[in-house]
Amino acid sequence: MLPDVPPGERADVRLKVSESYLAAPITVPVTVIRGEADGPTAFVTAAVHGDELNGVAVVHDLLYEVDLADLHGTLVLVPVVNVLGLTQRTRYLPDRRDLNRVFPGDPDGSATARHAHLVFSEVVAPCDFGIDLHTATSRRANAPQVRADLDGSPAAAAMAVASGAPFVVHARTRRGSLRRAAGAAGIPVVVFEGGEAFKFERRVVATVLECVLDVLAHRGMLPGRAPRNVERQVVVRQTRWLRARMGGILDLRVGLGQAVAAGDELWSTINPFGRERNTVTAPADGWVIGATTLPLVNPGDAVVHLGTEGPAPS
Numbered sequence: 001m002l003p004d005v006p007p008g009e010r011a012d013v014r015l016k017v018s019e020s021y022l023a024a025p026i027t028v029p030v031t032v033i034r035g036e037a038d039g040p041t042a043f044v045t046a047a048v049h050g051d052e053l054n055g056v057a058v059v060h061d062l063l064y065e066v067d068l069a070d071l072h073g074t075l076v077l078v079p080v081v082n083v084l085g086l087t088q089r090t091r092y093l094p095d096r097r098d099l100n101r102v103f104p105g106d107p108d109g110s111a112t113a114r115h116a117h118l119v120f121s122e123v124v125a126p127c128d129f130g131i132d133l134h135t136a137t138s139r140r141a142n143a144p145q146v147r148a149d150l151d152g153s154p155a156a157a158a159m160a161v162a163s164g165a166p167f168v169v170h171a172r173t174r175r176g177s178l179r180r181a182a183g184a185a186g187i188p189v190v191v192f193e194g195g196e197a198f199k200f201e202r203r204v205v206a207t208v209l210e211c212v213l214d215v216l217a218h219r220g221m222l223p224g225r226a227p228r229n230v231e232r233q234v235v236v237r238q239t240r241w242l243r244a245r246m247g248g249i250l251d252l253r254v255g256l257g258q259a260v261a262a263g264d265e266l267w268s269t270i271n272p273f274g275r276e277r278n279t280v281t282a283p284a285d286g287w288v289i290g291a292t293t294l295p296l297v298n299p300g301d302a303v304v305h306l307g308t309e310g311p312a313p314s
Contacts, residue, residue, distance in 0.1 A: 002076065002122055008036040008068050017083075017118045018111060026084065028119065031077045033066060039073025039221050040128040044212065045119075046078065048100050048132065048178060050085020050092070051197040055133025057205045058192075058212060065213065066222075073221045076123055082115075091137065091197070101176035104185070124182050129159065129219060130189040131212055132178055135197050135204075139294045140302070143256040143287075144194035144207045147171040150235070150313040155188035157313040162218035163190065163211040164230040166257060167289055169307060170237050190215065196293060234287055237310025241290075241302040244269060246278040250295045254304065258288045266304050269297060284308060 005011045014027035044062060046055025059079040066075065080086050082099050092098055097112035104124075105117025124130060136142040145167035148160040152172070160168045171191075173180035179189045192211060195204035210228065217225040244250075248269030254260060260282045268279040280303070290305030297303060 002030060002032055002126070005032045005034040005074070007034055009034060010068070015118065015122055017115045028081060028083055029079060030123065031063060031075075033063075033068065033071065033075040033077065035068055035071025035073055035221070037072040039071070040219055041074040041076065041126060042216065042219065042221065043076040043078065043123050043127045043130040044133065045081050045123070045130065045178070046133040047080040047082055047086055049098075049134065049137075049197075050082040050088065050090055051138060052091075052133075052135040053198060053200055054135050054195045054204050054208065055192070056080060057200050057202075058133055058208050061205065061209050062212065065209065070222060070224050072223060075216075075221070076127060078119070078123055081119055089198075098176075100178060101174070103176055103178045103181035120178070120181060124178065124187060125185060127187055129155070130178075130182055130187060131215060132189055132191045133208065133212075134191055134193050135195045135199075136193065136290060138197045139292060140290060141196045141256060141293050142193040142290045142305075143167060144204055144211070145169050145192070145236075145289055146211060147191045147193060149173060149183070150237075153183060153188050154313070156183070156190055159188060159190045159215050159218060161233070161235075161312065162214055163192075164214045164228050164233065165192070165211045166207070166233065167287065167307065168233060168235045168312075169239065169289065170235070170310070171239075234307070234309055235312045236287065236289060236307035238308040239289065240306055242266065242280065242283070242304045242306055244297040244299055244301045244303050245280065247298045248277050250292070250297050250303065251276075252291065252295070252303070254288050254291070256288055256291060259286075260288060260306070261285050282306065
């Protein structure tokens with residue numbers, strides 16, 4: 001159980017989630033920061049998938065950015081939720097399950113379900129809202145973006161827009177995700193995506209950190225923070241992965257965050273003799289919010305994640 005931290009103090013704790021083969025405790029590191037003034041309680045989680053590291057750096061930077069004298073309320077920071085996945089350099093837990101598909105967990109279930117139950121009951125459930133940090137999966141990259149159900153959760157939609165993220169992506173929740181389980185419990189959550197797996201990308205970390213701080217300010221936890229002047233924020237209402245039609249060596253002709261018009265060339269596939277086999281163009285106007293990082297493709301491989309702009313949430 002997390003400690004009751006006095007106002008103006010912080011505490012580092014280790015939340016036991018399992019045991020090793022040798023009966024040694026397996027723990028999740030948690031920092032609880034309580035401001036000098038009253039306010040909401042919020043969690044910020046990272047590395048729910050053990051290979052997604054940019055969020056770890058964001059949480060670490062938060063520890064230095066947040067001044068206890070300025071903070072209203074309590075922050076519960078978890079830099080590594082999936083400690084076993086991180087130490088074994090994998091997205092999953094040792095039982096090969098995806099932690100982000102079993103929330104809120106089960107105290108009598110699988111190893112992953114038990115892990116999820118402890119994190120949910122001790123970290124998520126006591127909070128008023130939350131922020132969950134992710135990256136793209138292996139061999140893909142995401143432009144920095146925030147995801148929320150823009151129509152089904154007004155509180156999450158407001159947090160997403162207030163973040164100032166370059167892209168606000170309308171995304172319905174998936175069964176078993178931390179975001180859906182928290183929402184069902186009345187706790188609005190936004191998910192930030194940015195960068196690649198197995199990397200610390202300082203530019204992505206800096207962007208997401210500013211967005212997280214803006215969400216905290218929006219919720220009244222950092223009342224002294226001045227709003228940022230965001231030049232442009234794109235609201236993405238629909239997304240689709242465009243896939244390779246032919247196998248070959250990939251010549252990707254667009255970059256993350258780039259705007260494309262219908263008919264623009266996105267990529268070509270080249271055969272081993274250097275001849276172009278197939279060129280794919282954009283089916284509609286949109287934005288490149290994600291892409292493969294592997295320059296070798298088979299037919300059907302996802303290459304470009306195209307987002308279509310739409311109206312902002314009302």
